Amino acid sequence: xxxxxxxxxxxxxxxxxxxxxxxxxxxxxxxxxxxxxxxxxxxxxxxxxxxxxxxxxxxxxxxxxxxxxxxxxxxxxxxxxxxxxxxxxxxxxxxxxxxxxxxxxxxxxxxxxxxxxxxxxxxxxxxxxxxxxxxxxxxxxxxxxxxxxxxxxxxxxxxxxxxxxxxxxxxxxxxxxxxxxxxxxxxxxxxxxxxxxxxxxxxxxxxxxxxxxxxxxxxxxxxxxxxxxxxxxxxxxxxxxxxxxxxxxxxxxxxxxxxxxxxxx
Amino acid sequence: xxxxxxxxxxxxxxxxxxxxxxxxxxxxxxxxxxxxxxxxxxxxxxxxxxxxxxxxxxxxxxxxxxxxxxxxxxxxxxxxxxxxxxxxxxxxxxxx
Numbered sequence: 001x002x003x004x005x006x007x008x009x010x011x012x013x014x015x016x017x018x019x020x021x022x023x024x025x026x027x028x029x030x031x032x033x034x035x036x037x038x039x040x041x042x043x044x045x046x047x048x049x050x051x052x053x054x055x056x057x058x059x060x061x062x063x064x065x066x067x068x069x070x071x072x073x074x075x076x077x078x079x080x081x082x083x084x085x086x087x088x089x090x091x092x093x094x095x096x097x098x099x100x101x102x103x104x105x106x107x108x109x110x111x112x113x114x115x116x117x118x119x120x121x122x123x124x125x126x127x128x129x130x131x132x133x134x135x136x137x138x139x140x141x142x143x144x145x146x147x148x149x150x151x152x153x154x155x156x157x158x159x160x161x162x163x164x165x166x167x168x169x170x171x172x173x174x175x176x177x178x179x180x181x182x183x184x185x186x187x188x189x190x191x192x193x194x195x196x197x198x199x200x201x202x203x204x205x206x207x208x209x210x211x212x213x214x215x216x217x218x219x220x221x222x223x224x225x226x227x228x229x230x231x232x233x234x235x236x237x238x239x240x241x242x243x244x245x246x247x248x249x250x251x252x253x254x255x256x257x258x259x260x261x262x263x264x265x
Numbered sequence: 266x267x268x269x270x271x272x273x274x275x276x277x278x279x280x281x282x283x284x285x286x287x288x289x290x291x292x293x294x295x296x297x298x299x300x301x302x303x304x305x306x307x308x309x310x311x312x313x314x315x316x317x318x319x320x321x322x323x324x325x326x327x328x329x330x331x332x333x334x335x336x337x338x339x340x341x342x343x344x345x346x347x348x349x350x351x352x353x354x355x356x357x358x359x360x361x
Contacts, residue, residue, distance in 0.1 A: 145286075146286050146289065146290055149290050150293060150294065153294045153297060153298070154297070157297070157298075157301045160301075187283070190280065190282070190283050190284065191281075191282060191283060193283050193286055193287060193290075197283065197287045200287070201287065201290045201291055201294055202294070
């Protein structure tokens with residue numbers, strides 16, 4: 001049974017698109033058929049981060065409106081087999097996405113892919129709700145910083161009220177906290193909220209900690225998902241996130257990861 | 266304040282701000298969670314305030330900010346405090 005995962009945060013600029021690209025690529029690297037959908041209608045950027053911006057012809061809204069079919073809109077990644085991207089539209093019409101339209105597209109994708117990753121726009125408006133509505137699980141991206149933590153809590157509230165699972169009284173959306181742009185040195189100095197602090201406040205299980213890393217900017221500059229950069233500490237951390245998400249214990253590394261040091265798994 | 270204490274103050278302001286952040290977040294997040302939890306009084310407060318405002322306005326014109334509702338917790342019990350500020354002119358008229 002295909003699983004739908006929303007990557008969400010409320011606040012902008014915390015790493016939703018970086019995570020969507022990295023996580024989807026990490027799954028596909030294992031040979032799992034994965035598609036990543038950009039729900040940020042009007043401000044599409046997943047294509048740039050994935051390095052396929054020049055191959056976009058049809059998009060999600062075109063498919064919903066029947067202006068192009070799904071196979072025309074899906075972009076096959078050139079580096080990783082079994083990885084596909086469904087870009088967002090650049091239309092300014094905010095209501096271009098409808099629940100009915102999104103449901104129709106997801107139904108077809110579910111037959112073909114094992115994981116469907118939905119990259120949510122920032123905010124708590126229509127687009128964010130469209131991205132989370134059908135989700136089975138959520139990656140809540142949080143920076144160790146007050147506004148991001150508060151917004152994440154707001155998103156937790158919405159996942160518990162505005163999703164298909166909540167409305168139909170089904171088992172709730174499974175929540176995973178992902179702490180990004182983490183700077184151990186600043187945490188040790190008492191300048192930055194620690195991973196333990198953030199889990200105490202939000203009370204969501206921690207899936208992983210991604211260190212602040214120069215390699216993330218290099219990766220997006222060149223349109224390479226960070227999980228394809230084997231040298232990058234952030235890339236390694238994302239691969240561990242994928243492993244933990246699939247229920248594995250990530251392999252021991254020479255240099256222990258932040259997550260292992262703090263949460264001991 | 267001498268120069269030395271100025272620098273000491275500077276230092277204390279930037280020291281361990283993460284602990285301050287945690288404390289502030291715990292308070293605000295707990296408050297937000299009570300507001301969306303249907304089993305708490307906090308959840309009904311915004312509605313109650315709006316409806317009270319409508320009832321009072323049938324008789325006296327008051328501003329949005331003139332009705333204040335406050336919920337305080339003290340051990341096992343909660344105190345619901347309601348404060349309506351009436352405009353002075355309206356009162357004078359009614360007394361005549």
